[in-house]
Every structure is written in C-alpha cells, then in structure tokens.
Amino acid sequence: MMAKKIISDHSYDSDKIQVLEGLESVRKNPGMYIGSTDERGLHHLIYEVVDNSVDEALAGFCTRVEVTLNKDGTVTVADNGRGIPVDLHEKYHKPGVELVMTMLYSGGKFDRKAYKVSGGLHGVGVSVVNALSTWLEVKVRRNDKEYYQKYEKGITACPLKTVGKATDTGTTIRFLPDASIFETTEFNYDTVATRLREMAFLNAGLQIEITDQKNKKHDLFVYNGGVSEFVTFLNRNKTALHPNPIYFQDERDGMQAEVALQYTDGYTENIFSFANNINTYEGGTHLIGFKGALTRVFNDYAKTNKLIDDNDSLTGEDCREGLTAVVSVKVSAPQFEGQTKMKLGNSEVRGIVEGICCDKLAEFFEENPSVAHIVIEKAILSSKARDAARKARELTRRKGLLESTALPGKLADCSSREPDKSELYLVEGDSAGGSAKGARNREFQAILPLRGKILNVQKARMDKILKNEEILAMITAIGTGISEEFNIENARYHRIILMTDADVDGEHIRTLLLTFFFNYMRPMIEKGYLYIAQPPLFKISKGKAVEYAYSDRERNQIMKKLGNTGVNIQRYKGLGEMNPEQLWETTMDPQRRMMLKVTIEDAMAAVDLFDVLMGEAVEPRKQFIEAHAKDVINLDI
Ligand code: 0RA
Numbered sequence: 001m002m003a004k005k006i007i008s009d010h011s012y013d014s015d016k017i018q019v020l021e022g023l024e025s026v027r028k029n030p031g032m033y034i035g036s037t038d039e040r041g042l043h044h045l046i047y048e049v050v051d052n053s054v055d056e057a058l059a060g061f062c063t064r065v066e067v068t069l070n071k072d073g074t075v076t077v078a079d080n081g082r083g084i085p086v087d088l089h090e091k092y093h094k095p096g097v098e099l100v101m102t103m104l105y106s107g108g109k110f111d112r113k114a115y116k117v118s119g120g121l122h123g124v125g126v127s128v129v130n131a132l133s134t135w136l137e138v139k140v141r142r143n144d145k146e147y148y149q150k151y152e153k154g155i156t157a158c159p160l161k162t163v164g165k166a167t168d169t170g171t172t173i174r175f176l177p178d179a180s181i182f183e184t185t186e187f188n189y190d191t192v193a194t195r196l197r198e199m200a201f202l203n204a205g206l207q208i209e210i211t212d213q214k215n216k217k218h219d220l221f222v223y224n225g226g227v228s229e230f231v232t233f234l235n236r237n238k239t240a241l242h243p244n245p246i247y248f249q250d251e252r253d254g255m256q257a258e259v260a261l262q263y264t265d266g267y268t269e270n271i272f273s274f275a276n277n278i279n280t281y282e283g284g285t286h287l288i289g290f291k292g293a294l295t296r297v298f299n300d301y302a303k304t305n306k307l308i309d310d311n312d313s314l315t316g317e318d319c320r321e322g323l324t325a326v327v328s329v330k331v332s333a334p335q336f337e338g339q340t341k342m343k344l345g346n347s348e349v350r351g352i353v354e355g356i357c358c359d360k361l362a363e364f365f366e367e368n369p370s371v372a373h374i375v376i377e378k379a380i381l382s383s384k385a386r387d388a389a390r391k392a393r394e395l396t397r398r399k400g401l402l403e404s405t406a407l408p409g410k411l412a413d414c415s416s417r418e419p420d421k422s423e424l425y426l427v428e429g430d431s432a433g434g435s436a437k438g439a440r441n442r443e444f445q446a447i448l449p450l451r452g453k454i455l456n457v458q459k460a461r462m463d464k465i466l467k468n469e470e471i472l473a474m475i476t477a478i479g480t481g482i483s484e485e486f487n488i489e490n491a492r493y494h495r496i497i498l499m500t501d502a503d504v505d506g507e508h509i510r511t512l513l514l515t516f517f518f519n520y521m522r523p524m525i526e527k528g529y530l531y532i533a534q535p536p537l538f539k540i541s542k543g544k545a546v547e548y549a550y551s552d553r554e555r556n557q558i559m560k561k562l563g564n565t566g567v568n569i570q571r572y573k574g575l576g577e578m579n580p581e582q583l584w585e586t587t588m589d590p591q592r593r594m595m596l597k598v599t600i601e602d603a604m605a606a607v608d609l610f611d612v613l614m615g616e617a618v619e620p621r622k623q624f625i626e627a628h629a630k631d632v633i634n635l636d637i
Contacts, residue, residue, distance in 0.1 A: 026127075267382075280342050
C-alpha cells in the first residue's frame, strides 16, 4: 500500500557529502532554520527528524516510525529505514552519521537530496536539530551492528562506537531541546499527534506511533486508504452527501498525484493541498489543476446529461460548495514560493494534475452516475442560490448598508488612516467595549464591541449572514468585503484583534469569529492580520506591588518570587473586571501586551469545534456537550 517510490535511489557513500557551513550559525540564528524559537519552532525539531524517517519510507526502505515524548523532556524518534551510513568519509575521515549530524548542508549537493522531497521549513537537516539540542544521541542499526554516538549542542561528544549486534536496520535519535534557545521546551501531545496523523494520511500504509510517557497517551496511525481516509476524518462531524470519498491516484511524467473528495450538506469549501507531505496553505499549481479539472468535468457531465442548458455553465465556486478535498502530489524538485513558502510553484504540475483529475473524475462519474447526479445537483442549487444572493446583495447595497463610507455607529474608529499602523479590537460585550474605549490609544486603535449571540455562520447562507447586524458592522469596519468580493487592498486595519473573556462564552464567540474569518476572509489569516488578545488570568498583589500572570505556571513563578505572606491573588473571569488602565497595561499596550497570531491551523481547529457545536451531525455534538456538560451553560445551540 505504501506510496510507490518515485525517484530513483542513488547509492550513497559518505564521500559525496559536501560541507558548507558550520552549526554555530544555527545556534546564533535559530529562527532562520526552524522559523521561530517559540512552541512552533520547538515542535519543528520533531517534524524535522520524522521527515527524515518519512523520506526513507518514500524511498521504499522504511515502514514504521515511532515517536516517544519521554518523561525527562527528551524525544525519541525511531525508524526501521536503512540507518544513517557509518562508513568513513575519505576527506574528512569521519563516519557519515557524524557528518550528517554535525555539518550543515545548506542547499548543497547532499546525495540524499536525490529523493529528499521535503521543502519549506522542513528539510533543513537533522544537524539543525542537533545544533539546537543540549544533547542528542543517535543509534544506527546497519551492517548487523548497532552503532552509537552522542553530541552536545551539536558538537561531537564521543567517537562513533559499536555497541552491539543488530538483526535489522534503522535509526534511533533521542534529543533534549536546548532550554537556553527555546522559549518553552514542553511538547504538546495533541500538536505532535495531529501532524503525525497527517503524515500517516499522506503516506498510505506507513505506521506512525506516538507515545507520551508522562501523560500516558498513545496513538498508532496507519491508514491504508491514504488521503481517502483523510477526507473521511475531516468530514467526521459533517453530514456527507455520498457515503465514501471519491478517490483516485495516478502517476505521470514522474509525478504522483493522489486525490480524495467528498461533498457535505454545508456551504463552505475545504480543500487541503500538499506537495511532498507539506501543507501548501497558499495553494499553487497542483490546486489550480485540480480546481480546473473539477469545473470542467462537472460542466461536461451536466451538459451531456442535460442537467443544465447548453449555454448555461456552473462556476468553479458552484462546483466546490460543500466540498472537502485533499490533493496530494509528490514531485522530485518542488519549488516552494509565496510569502510563507507554502505555495507550489512548479508550472508543469498544473497540466499533469488537471489531466489526471479530468480523466479519473470523468471515469468515476461514468461508473457512478448516482453520485454524479447528487453532487452536480448540489452545484446547480448553489448556482441558483448565488444568483439570489447577488440580487439580495445588490438590494442591500442600494439601501446603503454595505457602503464603506457609512461606518457602524458602535465603532470607535482610530484617527490614523494608514492600515499598516491601525488595529481593530473586536471586543466581547458592551461593558468590556466601554473599558477598551477608555483604555485605547485612539491614534491607531479602533474598538468595535460585539454583542449578543452572533448567528450561526456555517449553516446560514450569504444573504442571511449579511442581515446579521454584528457581522455587518464588522465587515463594514474592516472594509474588505467578503468571499468573491473580498479585496485585501481595502483592509482598513492590518491587525484585527479578537478580545474575548477567558470563559466558555468567550471561547464560543472566538470560535464563531475564527470560523467566520476562515470561511469568508481567509486571506486575512493567511496574511497574518488576525490576532487573539491575551488578557492576564491573574492579578497578584503584595502591598503596592502588582503583577499579572498569563498562565498557571507564571502565577506559580510570581508567587514563589513574592513569598507566602500577604500575597493576594485575583482570578480574572472577564474583561469587564478590569478597569481601563489595567486593560491598557496588560492587554492593549503594544509595548507590554502579548498577542497570539492566528494561524490557519488555529482557524481550522476552530472550524472543527464549530462543526461540533453547530453542525447537523447530532452524535458528535451530544458527545461534546456530555463531555463539557458543566461548562456549557450559556451556549446557544
Ligand atoms: C543519509 C543518507 C542515507 C540515509 C540517511 C541519511 C538517513 C537519515 C535519517 C534520519 C532519521 N532516519 C534516517 N534514516 C536515514 C542513505 C542511506 C543509504 O544509501 O544506505
């Protein structure tokens, strides 16, 4: 079942390794190699090692990867690949594994590149992980022997030793992330598990196991159905229109494409595209090829079978309403482009993917006319609804409701007219809105209080959404419009900050807003314009000294510092408990505040939760409510 090897294996020996740069630069400038030194960067360490094991799998030599989060804060990644070479390099007189671990190959002719398929932030090399670890040890099973070597901060701590016999081959790497480099060194099980599950979906048949020794958690991911099972998983809380995802896979001109798609009774499109196991959030030529094929095959089939008039046509968006799809390609020389290097640029890919998808989808429709009719009827309905929505929109516009000149009355706008410098706080509740208005720097901070329950944006159609006062005020204030009419150029603020209470209602409103942005203003997230404010959870005072804590851990640290006597702790439940000065100091002052930039993953997680809370599927919602019974009091579902 394992994906076929697509690029030939060049037999390897240590001599071919070229040394380009030392590891000091990695420690000096870690962000350049792993993106950041926050939680994200930390997790990249695991992904980097796992990527190497998965590359072994793609090359056809590895079937299993085991990741263990150990009690002592180390991580172990073990695979049954060929094992990193141990033979001596002619020039450097060092074993291959030592060179792999201690030398940085930035864009060099490292032989493994021949089938190394990673890109983007990935694929920087395991030496980067080594450089950023207090210590790292590697065990290689190869030539019927087990070898061992240890490094400290990327520097060799002992020569490669033979430590025993081996009956198979493989590599085991264990490392302790360097706490002097990372802001946090605590791994999050769910974060790692989510990425590993994705890896398992994208590499059908590959076994990936994860174990958390501290919290006693464990998962084994193995999906023989590949991306088809991925789509089933993505739709697990939705109502599908046909029982199984449409699935196909093909290989042309040395390029492999695997696609699965399934329609739901919803209205949003969720297409995930991957190139060489990397989530291409910004899309690219593979996505364009897929979308083109979908529109073409839908229209051809609809006309041939007289479902629409010869001179009518379905737009791409009509064909994608309610669609969940995964498009995964493996190419030998991927070019990653775009702002975040998350867009596939290879121009040849478009035609190949379009060709494969056209042929396979048309074939599927011929063989499964009942499914073809269901999904095309859905597109036809969408087309009709779109016409109706356009008319409704025109009517609304004529009434002046969407005129950007008429800013909402509740908006306390900032005086700056430079989007680059301006920020909009979307604040839960009128009272917190009032505090925020009192606290803000009116030069560049605008406040829009959002009140009451915001409507269910997932189930509602466009025309209904536009009638919701809160949403309308928000759209108008932001200035970009939504969906097809969205234009980032018109954004009046380049920072939109969601400020909600740290309770269940707050989480609910945040989930709603994230879902709204994901569905209707996704580029705002992609551009990095959307943030979540981080109000403190505690106020800790002793005499006149006041400190704020943003987590339980921080509270404990501050308590320790201040001592046991005369310390007063106040837990903030809502923003309303803070006066304007406190709100400014802790949450809104650019010099002191903490904010989380919303990522697409964050928004996707919110959409999932939203589906559970608001979706049609009864069972997941029941389960959620049962699990959170005591918290979910004010939820309007
Ligand atoms: C260099 C060359 C070869 C394999 C590897 C590195 C390799 C690295 C890692 C990291 C984790 N697991 C790994 N497995 C293999 C090619 C080996 C050959 O040609 O025999």
